[in-house]
Amino acid sequence: MKPITTITNTTIPIMKENIDTDQLIPKQFLKNILKTGYGKDLFYDWRYLPGGKANPDFELNKPERKGASILITGDNFGCGSSREHAVWALKDFGIEVVIAGSYSDIFYMNSTKNGLLAIALPADERKILAEISANEKITVNLPDQVVQCRDKSFHFEIDPLWKHKFVNGLDDIAITFGYEKQIEDYEAHMPSFN
Amino acid sequence: MSQTMFDKIWNTHVIAGEPGNPQLMYVDLQLLHEVTSPQAFEGLRENNRKVRRPDRNFATMDHNVPTVDIFNIKDAISRKQIDTLGKNAKEFGVRLAGMGSEDQGIVHVIGPQLGLTQPGMIIVCGDSHTATHGAFGSIAFGIGTSEVEHVLATQTIWQTKPKTMGIHVHGKLPRGVFSKDIIMGIIAREGVAFGTGYAVEFYGDTIRNMSMEERMTICNMSIEGGAKMGSIQPDQVTYDYISGRKYAPKQMDKAIEYWKQFSTDDEAAFDRVIDFDVSSLAPFVSWGTNPGMSVPIDKAFPEIKNNDDEKAYEYIGLKPGETAEEIPIRFAFFGSCTNGRLSDLKVAASALKGRHIAEGVTALVVPGSREIKNKAEELGLDKIFKDAGCEWREPGCSACLGMNPDRVPVGVHCASTSNRNFEGRQGAGARTHLASPAMVAAAAIHGHFIDIRKEAI
Ligand code: SF4
Numbered sequence: 001m002k003p004i005t006t007i008t009n010t011t012i013p014i015m016k017e018n019i020d021t022d023q024l025i026p027k028q029f030l031k032n033i034l035k036t037g038y039g040k041d042l043f044y045d046w047r048y049l050p051g052g053k054a055n056p057d058f059e060l061n062k063p064e065r066k067g068a069s070i071l072i073t074g075d076n077f078g079c080g081s082s083r084e085h086a087v088w089a090l091k092d093f094g095i096e097v098v099i100a101g102s103y104s105d106i107f108y109m110n111s112t113k114n115g116l117l118a119i120a121l122p123a124d125e126r127k128i129l130a131e132i133s134a135n136e137k138i139t140v141n142l143p144d145q146v147v148q149c150r151d152k153s154f155h156f157e158i159d160p161l162w163k164h165k166f167v168n169g170l171d172d173i174a175i176t177f178g179y180e181k182q183i184e185d186y187e188a189h190m191p192s193f194n
Numbered sequence: 195m196s197q198t199m200f201d202k203i204w205n206t207h208v209i210a211g212e213p214g215n216p217q218l219m220y221v222d223l224q225l226l227h228e229v230t231s232p233q234a235f236e237g238l239r240e241n242n243r244k245v246r247r248p249d250r251n252f253a254t255m256d257h258n259v260p261t262v263d264i265f266n267i268k269d270a271i272s273r274k275q276i277d278t279l280g281k282n283a284k285e286f287g288v289r290l291a292g293m294g295s296e297d298q299g300i301v302h303v304i305g306p307q308l309g310l311t312q313p314g315m316i317i318v319c320g321d322s323h324t325a326t327h328g329a330f331g332s333i334a335f336g337i338g339t340s341e342v343e344h345v346l347a348t349q350t351i352w353q354t355k356p357k358t359m360g361i362h363v364h365g366k367l368p369r370g371v372f373s374k375d376i377i378m379g380i381i382a383r384e385g386v387a388f389g390t391g392y393a394v395e396f397y398g399d400t401i402r403n404m405s406m407e408e409r410m411t412i413c414n415m416s417i418e419g420g421a422k423m424g425s426i427q428p429d430q431v432t433y434d435y436i437s438g439r440k441y442a443p444k445q446m447d448k449a450i451e452y453w454k455q456f457s458t459d460d461e462a463a464f465d466r467v468i469d470f471d472v473s474s475l476a477p478f479v480s481w482g483t484n485p486g487m488s489v490p491i492d493k494a495f496p497e498i499k500n501n502d503d504e505k506a507y508e509y510i511g512l513k514p515g516e517t518a519e520e521i522p523i524r525f526a527f528f529g530s531c532t533n534g535r536l537s538d539l540k541v542a543a544s545a546l547k548g549r550h551i552a553e554g555v556t557a558l559v560v561p562g563s564r565e566i567k568n569k570a571e572e573l574g575l576d577k578i579f580k581d582a583g584c585e586w587r588e589p590g591c592s593a594c595l596g597m598n599p600d601r602v603p604v605g606v607h608c609a610s611t612s613n614r615n616f617e618g619r620q621g622a623g624a625r626t627h628l629a630s631p632a633m634v635a636a637a638a639i640h641g642h643f644i645d646i647r648k649e650a651i
Binding site: 026031033034082085088110114171173176177182184191193 | 233236239241275343344349445476
């Protein structure tokens with residue numbers, strides 16, 4: 001995974017609470033064999049009008065939001081089914097950071113496994129972030145655990161374990177590779193009946 | 195301090211970490227199927243990684259397999275998933291029981307059948323019914339796709355130790371009542387979430403007297419009660435079942451000696467204990483849209499207590515106060531990893547022998563594996579089913595879930611030996627009624643459920 005330290009980019013505000021994984025990616029798009037390619041179906045039901053045309057009023061579709069990689073959103077983000085596709089879709093679309101009020105446990109765990117930085121900030125701070133203009137950039141500084149917007153900086157919490165993973169670009173497998181010696185020892189002592 | 199079987203197996207697998215935190219656990223066996231593995235292999239490829247222990251992974255195809263002509267997969271995505279698993283297994287050196295192979299079948303049927311599933315193991319699979327393998331005295335549970343990839347790459351998994359629950363099952367099963375009724379009865383009484391956060395162990399004289407196939411049916415549905423893992427202590431029945439199978443240990447005596455350590459010291463070792471007396475248990479039938487929504491055949495459907503009940507009744511097209519004898523059954527499904535084994539087919543065949551299914555009923559008989567299909571045919575069961583008006587199919591998951599062409603039509607009530615009756619599980623709008631193979635056979639014959647304890651089928 002790519003290490004994440006400081007990300008400076010524009011934002012996409014979707015200020016709804018309880019956005020569930022079915023809204024992030026409806027179940028008809030799960031039958032696939034890849035982790036990639038789900039970006040076009042992200043927020044499908046809101047993003048496209050009946051007939052398949054892009055809904056011009058939806059934030060993700062606005063030309064001025066193009067290239068933005070920081071999603072600002074509501075509480076309890078990613079609730080519902082456990083599908084990892086929700087995270088894959090966000091990543092594939094180009095989202096690097098989500099800033100919500102809170103997350104469902106499974107979504108959060110899936111985000112840590114896939115290098116999507118999910119940050120929780122209180123409502124008043126998110127309100128400020130959501131109201132900045134489309135071409136204005138904010139900075140997420142993971143080592144210092146702050147989000148900087150204009151002259152303000154908002155502190156966020158993150159478990160040291162996840163921070164270590166993100167900053168060093170480690171995925172779970174890379175971390176476990178660090179235990180190679182112990183795994184080999186274990187294998188050497190396993191009973192065998194063959 | 196006294197320990198459970200679960201504690202003992204767990205402790206023999208810890209590589210790193212402390213209890214209470216995620217611990218790095220060794221995985222003895224990973225089973226793979228075509229639906230939840232493609233992204234895991236893709237992840238390995240992207241990162242230039244190998245499968246650490248191809249010899250500890252085994253793949254098969256089941257969910258998407260058509261059961262009329264297995265080589266004629268019409269759905270493009272189904273075909274792609276199946277082809278992809280074939281390619282991945284080859285590229286990464288993983289053993290595969292592919293389409294048409296003698297070893298092919300539902301992943302939870304072939305693991306035990308091939309002797310891959312053994313006591314004292316940690317077994318994982320990207321599928322929630324992995325709990326089935328716990329019947330052999332192992333820790334077996336379903337995992338997500340990232341975890342599948344992690345196990346492929348490292349043969350380990352990070353897990354936080356769950357609490358333990360003992361379910362004491364005792365008493366003699368009445369005639370016409372089966373292990374399926376026990377697990378349905380437990381879930382009906384305790385609810386679909388009673389096992390959340392627990393590793394469950396079933397024990398007691400009823401369990402001791404069961405065959406491995408009956409034990410698997412019970413462990414299989416642990417997940418329907420919220421428990422990720424359900425297990426049963428290994429004993430002579432277990433050893434006899436494994437002995438002589440393709441991948442059974444060559445030195446069985448030595449293996450048995452080792453396996454014998456995996457037993458629960460005493461009940462006090464469990465965090466929670468439940469008691470379940472089966473001596474007056476009745477056959478169960480599900481009326482609603484989760485496995486907890488079921489009743490004994492001689493009881494009426496319950497009153498509406500909440501929103502869920504209301505929605506369930508609406509979907510299923512039944513009313514409180516009605517009974518299972520009134521459900522108009524137009525479809526019967528014999529199969530799945532719960533009840534698609536040879537003993538299940540024998541029970542169903544003996545009920546159907548010399549009889550015919552009711553007019554307007556479609557009945558599919560889908561063996562859980564090719565080996566079961568072959569054995570059933572040697573015994574002439576296929577003929578009994580066909581004479582009774584049933585369709586005799588190729589092995590696979592079939593109508594257990596609406597992923598292959600076998601689906602229950604919209605609004606049709608299906609008596610099913612499978613494990614899940616969720617909305618749309620057997621096809622959009624399908625109405626599933628879970629029951630034992632004997633009950634499903636009776637329902638197919640009569641066009642509705644009957645109390646098989648009282649009436650000759
Ligand atoms: S038979 Fe049904 S429950 Fe079992 S693995 Fe197949 S789809 Fe899942």
